[in-house]
Amino acid sequence: MVSVGAAVKEPGSTRKNKTGSWRTFKPILDKEKCIECENCIMFCPEGCINNDYDIDYDYCKGCGICEEECPVKAIKMERE
């Protein structure tokens, strides 16, 4: 088939681009305080907090939504 335009055949390939380098402030989660409410997982624009509440710093841009939305203040933004 003749393809007009462009096709990308590798799904999710933006993973090659580590957006963690954009970050100025880094979210640090205190798992002792965490009540596992899933707010940070739901509201992360990168989807880089997994179901075990591990933050993937390769991609976290440091927006701070997770700190803002944490109901028990278990996340603190720290300057890198």
Place this chain on the structure above:
Amino acid sequence: MEISDKEFFAPGHRACAGCGATIGVRLALKVLGENTVAISATGCLEVISTPYPETAWEIPWMHVAFENAAAVASGVEAALKSQGKTDTTVVVFGGDGGTADIGLQALSGAMERGHNLIYICYDNEAYMNTGIQRSGATPYGASTTTSPHGKESFGEDKPKKNMPMIMAAHGVPYVATASISYPEDFMKKVKKAAEVEGPAYIHLQQPCTTGWGYNPAKTIELGRLAVETGSWILYEIEEGEFKVTYRPIQRRAVNEYLNAQKRFKHLTDLEKERIQSHVDAICIELKI
């Protein structure tokens, strides 16, 4: 509600830190799951998710032009139907410019023809991708680069185009408004939209840190303020029946929402009062 643990929108995309659009897409795809084809209109989402030769999408995705996302989706739906693949969901993500302005004709056609698809308009209330130009969905009073505030111009002087009601006028089986700050409400609506036979339209409000002018950490808070002040109302229209799906316990002053954003900073007290009384009139009618 059954939602997928898997992410169908990969990180590494080029969205601004604190982007609301990507939150909306992530949540929608978690409900729709793997067996989904997505179509995008030109816009922020298209640009940030597919910097060639990369893509953030983990499901089949297609972009053609600004104006024809709904027409492309119609074709995809018809092709899947002729192959007997009726369990595949077709979803469109169009921005407010690609929906309320440029893509309106194609969208109207798709709705009127009755294609079985979901159209989600992620509404950040201006053309954010090209530099914050006003769109039909820009609200009254907002300063944008083509409706600036200053001596000669007040900011946007027209009210926001009522897109969900235009869609409802097509008589489609499901129309809803939603906000990324109320994920359960939004995801429930996406699920309903997927289950309904025929076209469904969801108008998703999504704060934009760059265009609205606020700290990126406040994206969810801004969306919440819009709803809690009655500036954005969450409702659904199912088979012609209108229902408000969320009522704030105590409606907050619109000022709280306006003052949190740079685009409304130039408004005088009188203008803010005018916006408040406009919001009051709608909320009183809907008993909010």
